[in-house]
Amino acid sequence: MSGYDIPPDATxxxxxxxxxxxxxxxxxxxxxxxxxxxxxDLFKPTLYIINVDSEHYVQITEEYKAQKNILDKHFEAxxxxxxxxxxYDFQDAIDSFANDYQIDFIIxxxxxxxxxxxxxKSSTTKKLAYHxxxxxxxxxx
Numbered sequence: 001m002s003g004y005d006i007p008p009d010a011t012x013x014x015x016x017x018x019x020x021x022x023x024x025x026x027x028x029x030x031x032x033x034x035x036x037x038x039x040x041d042l043f044k045p046t047l048y049i050i051n052v053d054s055e056h057y058v059q060i061t062e063e064y065k066a067q068k069n070i071l072d073k074h075f076e077a078x079x080x081x082x083x084x085x086x087x088y089d090f091q092d093a094i095d096s097f098a099n100d101y102q103i104d105f106i107i108x109x110x111x112x113x114x115x116x117x118x119x120x121k122s123s124t125t126k127k128l129a130y131h132x133x134x135x136x137x138x139x140x141x
Contacts, residue, residue, distance in 0.1 A: 016042035019050050019098060019106045020080075024067040033074045035139050037109060040078055048101060049076040052093040056086035091132070098134045105135040 020036065040047060050073055051064075061066070068082065087093040096108060 007119065013089060015045050015104045016102055017048065017089060017103045018043070018045040019048045019101070019103045020093070021052075021094065021106065022049050022066050022067075022071065022109045023053075024051050027067045027070050028098075030111070030141050031071070031074070032139050032141055035105050036080075037075075039107065039137065039139075045104065047080045047137060048083055048097075049075070050083045050085065050094065050097055050106075052085045052087055052090045054088045056084050058080065060084055062081045095132060098132070103134055105137055106132065107139060109141060111141070112137050 018040065021029065064084070071080065083097055085093045085097065094106065097103065
């Protein structure tokens with residue numbers, strides 16, 4: 001049995017809803033737009049750009065609005081919808097959103113950390129992958 005065999009009980013599920021996580025920080029330099037667009041072009045799903053931040057209040061900040069404008073420009077063809085979630089637990093927020101909006105898979109962009117930073121900071125992407133009920137696609141910067 002090779003690594004490319006499909007399990008006999010596997011079924012195809014059409015990809016209709018995709019979530020892209022973003023911290024809305026320096027998105028022009030940290031978001032790999034070309035590979036994300038290539039993936040979206042395969043499925044033509046509804047795109048949700050999701051931000052989880054415990055500091056959100058009634059409205060997003062001017063900085064977030066500026067970053068949203070950059071994302072709007074890059075993802076204009078996909079008519080993105082945005083979700084700004086004020087929760088403290090990133091994994092719970094993403095899992096809940098994915099469940100509520102019937103997300104078929106989540107795209108995340110893992111951040112590069114220095115060697116020492118990597119030793120002391122746990123990976124949000126790893127935690128998300130271990131706890132998520134939907135597939136995670138990690139596209140690196």
